[in-house]
Amino acid sequence: GPIASDIDGETFSDSFLPQLSQGPVELSVGQSKDNADVFYCTWYPLADWCVSGDVDLWNEGTERNPVKTEYDPCPAGWRVPTSLELEVLTGRYWYWTIDNGQNGCCFSYTSPQTDNSPQVFLPAAGFLTFDAGSAEYRGGNGYYWSSEANDADDACSLSFNRNSVFNLSISNRAYGKSVRCVKE
Numbered sequence: 001g002p003i004a005s006d007i008d009g010e011t012f013s014d015s016f017l018p019q020l021s022q023g024p025v026e027l028s029v030g031q032s033k034d035n036a037d038v039f040y041c042t043w044y045p046l047a048d049w050c051v052s053g054d055v056d057l058w059n060e061g062t063e064r065n066p067v068k069t070e071y072d073p074c075p076a077g078w079r080v081p082t083s084l085e086l087e088v089l090t091g092r093y094w095y096w097t098i099d100n101g102q103n104g105c106c107f108s109y110t111s112p113q114t115d116n117s118p119q120v121f122l123p124a125a126g127f128l129t130f131d132a133g134s135a136e137y138r139g140g141n142g143y144y145w146s147s148e149a150n151d152a153d154d155a156c157s158l159s160f161n162r163n164s165v166f167n168l169s170i171s172n173r174a175y176g177k178s179v180r181c182v183k184e
Contacts, residue, residue: 017039017128017133017135018037018038018039018128018133018176019037019038019039020038020039020041020132020133021035021038021039021040021041022040022041022042023040023041023042023049023050023174024040024042024048024049024050024051025040025049025050025051026050026051026052027050027051027052027054027057027071030049030050031071039128039133039176040174041130041131041132041133041174042130042131042174043131047130047153047154047172047173047174048153048172048173048174049130049173049174050173053151053153054149055149055150055151056069056149057069057071057149058071058072058073058079058080058147058149059072059079059080059082059147059148063082063083063084063148064082064084066079066082066147068080068184072147073179074179074181075181077183077184078181078182078183078184079147079181079182079184080145080146080147080179080181080182081146081147081180081181081182082146082147082148083146083147083148083156083168085146085182086144086146086156086157086158086168087158087167087168089107089120089158089165090158090165090166090167090168092107092108092109093107093108093109093110094106094107094108094160094165095108096162096163097121099121099123102123102124102139103123103124103139103140103162104121104122104123104124104125104142105121105122105124105142105160105165106119106120106121106122107119107120107121107122107165120180122142122144122160122178122180123142123178124137124138124139124140124141124142124160124161124162125138125142125143125178126138126139126140126141126142126143127141127143127175127176127177127178128175128176129175129176130172130174130175130176131174133176137161140161140162141159141160141161142158142159142160142161142178143157143158143159143175143177143178144157144158144159144177144178144179144180145157145177145178145179146158146168149173150170153172153173154170154171154172154173155170155171155172155173156168156169156170157169157170157171157177
């Protein structure tokens, strides 16, 4: 159902929490269109919603030559970025801003920002916890998955808040983090 959270006096009520179900589950269950609005919770130390532990779920290629898989959540013509592509953002100019009513981080190739400078805005959407599916840090932090899985339980993601952009870090794949698709 709808969620609302209060971050620094701002109320966000435009999001919906998915239906929660106990995981891990088979890949076919998680990928079923009937389960598109289901978040599979798991427990520690198991760190994936899926029992397969497939490290190539979103990228069958390499970091330098990615190959989108049928399980990549992005639409046709788009794919989940590699960790190298997300890492490029950590070396760019960035600033905390509000875009269309959403707190987030804007990354740019130039500073100061101009209307024509290439830039990308990533909302501070927070994440869903792996064990309870609760929404955390919405409006205060952003967490974005790459297509790189290090092992059966861990993957790389980019994170930021209003004070800093962190280098890529490893966390368990059961967290519900955002994906910002890039063109293939």
